Amino acid sequence: MARPEYDHPITQLPDRVSRRRYEREKRARQEAEQLLEAKSRELYDANLALQKQAAGLEEAVAQRTAEFEAARNEAESANAAKSIFLATMSHEIRTPLNGVLGMATALADSDLTSEQEEILDLISDSGNLLLSVINDILDLSKVEAGMLEIENVPTSVCDFLDGMCAQFAPKVREKGLRFTVLYSGLLSAGGVWAKFDPNRLSQVLGNLLSNAIKFTTSGAVAFTAEAVHLENGNLQLNLIIRDTGIGVPEENSEKLFQPFTQADASITRKFGGTGLGLVIARDICRMMGGDITCLSAAGDGTEFTASIQMAPAKCPETTKGLQLAENETVLNQRRWRVLIAEDNKTNQLVLKHMLKRYDLELVIVADGAKVVSEWRSNGADLILMDVNMPVMDGLSATQTIRADELEGKHQPVPIVAISANAMVHQVSGYLEGGMTGHVAKPIRKAELIRAMALALSETATAPT
Amino acid sequence: MKGMVFVELFRMAETVMSEEDLDNIIDHIDLSTDGAYTSVGNYPCSELIKLVVAIGDQLNIPVTALQTKFGHWMFSRFVDGYPEFFEGKQNAFEMLEAIENEVHVEVLKLYPDAELPTFSTQRFSGGAGLKMTYSSDRPLNHFCLGLIEGCVEHFDRPAEIKMRDCSEDGRCRAEFMIEWAK
Numbered sequence: 001m002a003r004p005e006y007d008h009p010i011t012q013l014p015d016r017v018s019r020r021r022y023e024r025e026k027r028a029r030q031e032a033e034q035l036l037e038a039k040s041r042e043l044y045d046a047n048l049a050l051q052k053q054a055a056g057l058e059e060a061v062a063q064r065t066a067e068f069e070a071a072r073n074e075a076e077s078a079n080a081a082k083s084i085f086l087a088t089m090s091h092e093i094r095t096p097l098n099g100v101l102g103m104a105t106a107l108a109d110s111d112l113t114s115e116q117e118e119i120l121d122l123i124s125d126s127g128n129l130l131l132s133v134i135n136d137i138l139d140l141s142k143v144e145a146g147m148l149e150i151e152n153v154p155t156s157v158c159d160f161l162d163g164m165c166a167q168f169a170p171k172v173r174e175k176g177l178r179f180t181v182l183y184s185g186l187l188s189a190g191g192v193w194a195k196f197d198p199n200r201l202s203q204v205l206g207n208l209l210s211n212a213i214k215f216t217t218s219g220a221v222a223f224t225a226e227a228v229h230l231e232n233g234n235l236q237l238n239l240i241i242r243d244t245g246i247g248v249p250e251e252n253s254e255k256l257f258q259p260f261t262q263a264d265a266s267i268t269r270k271f272g273g274t275g276l277g278l279v280i281a282r283d284i285c286r287m288m289g290g291d292i293t294c295l296s297a298a299g300d301g302t303e304f305t306a307s308i309q310m311a312p313a314k315c316p317e318t319t320k321g322l323q324l325a326e327n328e329t330v331l332n333q334r335r336w337r338v339l340i341a342e343d344n345k346t347n348q349l350v351l352k353h354m355l356k357r358y359d360l361e362l363v364i365v366a367d368g369a370k371v372v373s374e375w376r377s378n379g380a381d382l383i384l385m386d387v388n389m390p391v392m393d394g395l396s397a398t399q400t401i402r403a404d405e406l407e408g409k410h411q412p413v414p415i416v417a418i419s420a421n422a423m424v425h426q427v428s429g430y431l432e433g434g435m436t437g438h439v440a441k442p443i444r445k446a447e448l449i450r451a452m453a454l455a456l457s458e459t460a461t462a463p464t
Numbered sequence: 465m466k467g468m469v470f471v472e473l474f475r476m477a478e479t480v481m482s483e484e485d486l487d488n489i490i491d492h493i494d495l496s497t498d499g500a501y502t503s504v505g506n507y508p509c510s511e512l513i514k515l516v517v518a519i520g521d522q523l524n525i526p527v528t529a530l531q532t533k534f535g536h537w538m539f540s541r542f543v544d545g546y547p548e549f550f551e552g553k554q555n556a557f558e559m560l561e562a563i564e565n566e567v568h569v570e571v572l573k574l575y576p577d578a579e580l581p582t583f584s585t586q587r588f589s590g591g592a593g594l595k596m597t598y599s600s601d602r603p604l605n606h607f608c609l610g611l612i613e614g615c616v617e618h619f620d621r622p623a624e625i626k627m628r629d630c631s632e633d634g635r636c637r638a639e640f641m642i643e644w645a646k
Binding site (some may be wrong): 017018020021023024025027028029031034035036039 | 502642
């Protein structure tokens with residue numbers, strides 16, 4: 001396109017400009033300089049103001065961050081203090097309770113009149129109830145401290161569920177309710193093995209089943225279990241517990257999963273409970289890759305679904321562990337020499353009573369140093385070792401004994417740890433420290449006998 | 465009015481008249497700065513009108529025609545000075561539609577005190593036509609016409625442009641009906 005003609009100069013520009021043109025251009029230039037100077041000053045001032053504002057903002061942000069951090073630290077330490085308090089209190093209560101329950105068990109083995117037996121049953125039941133409440137509180141503080149541990153072991157799913165049903169079926173029937181059990185999906189064929197924590201899962205399922213029984217006065221409790229394959233290669237286990245009980249009003253269903261809260265304050269008066277069970281159960285399910293959900297309406301029964309993910313496992317060729325009768329046979333094989341290191345008088349008494357039926361040579365000492373010297377002087381077939389003791393603790397005593405054995409090329413003596421600190425990482429610490437087994441406090445007789453029999457039978461079969 | 469417009473008017477005038485002639489015109493008009501304009505300054509619009517009238521007289525061109533020519537000139541200055549505004553614009557309609565909401569927004573960021581006219585736009589004939597309405601305190605309808613013509617020429621697609629003066633009560637207003645040539 002042609003450019004307009006005024007784009008091209010039509011006159012030759014002169015070499016020199018006139019004075020008036022020169023003056024005008026000079027004046028224009030000066031004015032431009034003044035304007036630019038003013039503009040520069042404005043920009044400079046604006047820039048300064050911005051820098052100042054930015055510095056102020058940085059300071060405000062830093063201060064706010066510090067405030068938040070302090071508040072967070074405060075909240076965290078308050079929460080930690082609460083968890084430690086709960087854990088300590090629970091531990092402190094468990095120790096005397098251990099005495100009460102242990103003595104009750106010992107008393108049950110003696111000759112009692114039927115009236116005394118009734119009284120003793122009440123003592124045992126109340127003690128066990130108190131123990132379960134304390135265990136719940138301890139679990140909750142572990143959950144809140146992020147220290148609840150899950151120990152997945154290969155387990156037969158159907159055997160596990162059968163065991164749970166066998167435990168609860170009599171309680172359902174006692175209340176005059178019907179109890180239906182249905183295995184579907186992979187479980188209908190049986191023989192499913194998977195890795196999960198049977199202790200924790202029984203806590204979940206036990207909680208849901210006992211709630212169903214507790215809140216149902218007529219009708220039925222229906223238990224459905226199903227397992228399905230997941231795309232990630234795992235199995236999902238869904239446990240559905242339906243009841244025809246009082247139900248949960250929709251507006252209260254949120255409260256079910258809040259600690260120390262029940263759907264309605266009157267529930268506590270009518271049915272008892274701390275309101276911790278479901279909270280812990282849900283946390284356990286979540287740690288196992290699942291959840292607990294609840295469907296209910298007031299007066300229309302309740303349906304809880306607990307789900308977990310499990311890695312599939314193979315059925316092991318032999319299952320380790322002996323039955324109680326076999327265990328007792330091992331203990332009665334000969335007069336085993338058993339050293340007991342335990343500083344607490346009550347616990348000493350509990351152990352003594354639990355073992356009095358067996359013909360054992362029991363030597364009880366109160367600290368680690370004494371057990372080492374007793375073992376050095378007279379040897380032993382088995383040592384039951386408390387972990388926390390004055391003078392020398394159980395782990396140090398064990399290490400001293402193991403070092404002596406290595407030096408003198410002796411056959412290692414089995415050492416069973418007995419401790420209330422029974423978290424998975426603590427137990428593996430004992431085993432790494434040279435101990436051969438572990439029994440948790442409060443001591444249950446069957447467990448103690450099993451652990452002792454296992455340790456002694458390995459000694460008996462070990463090459464000498 | 466921005467000093468840039470005065471400076472460009474002189475530059476255009478000097479392509480068709482001698483410095484001497486332009487200086488004579490400037491000397492004979494009563495101007496606040498005696499005709500010393502800088503592109504970064506601000507000056508009364510009335511002085512621009514006086515200058516256009518005087519230059520038109522000197523060249524024997526009607527004021528309206530000179531305004532239109534000056535519109536063409538200014539548009540080519542915009543093309544050279546502000547290519548970023550033309551990026552992504554497919555045709556003259558898209559460019560004209562962008563003046564109010566894109567170009568003027570940026571102008572106000574750089575010159576917060578600028579007094580800008582308004583350019584509202586509306587398509588008609590299913591998009592084949594564009595109605596553009598200019599509204600300002602300044603009587604520069606024909607300068608606008610020149611700008612629009614310059615824009616159409618820049619995008620090299622012929623269009624028919626009709627202008628209708630709708631000024632009233634001292635406010636200058638003009639409607640431009642632009643349709644692609646058939």
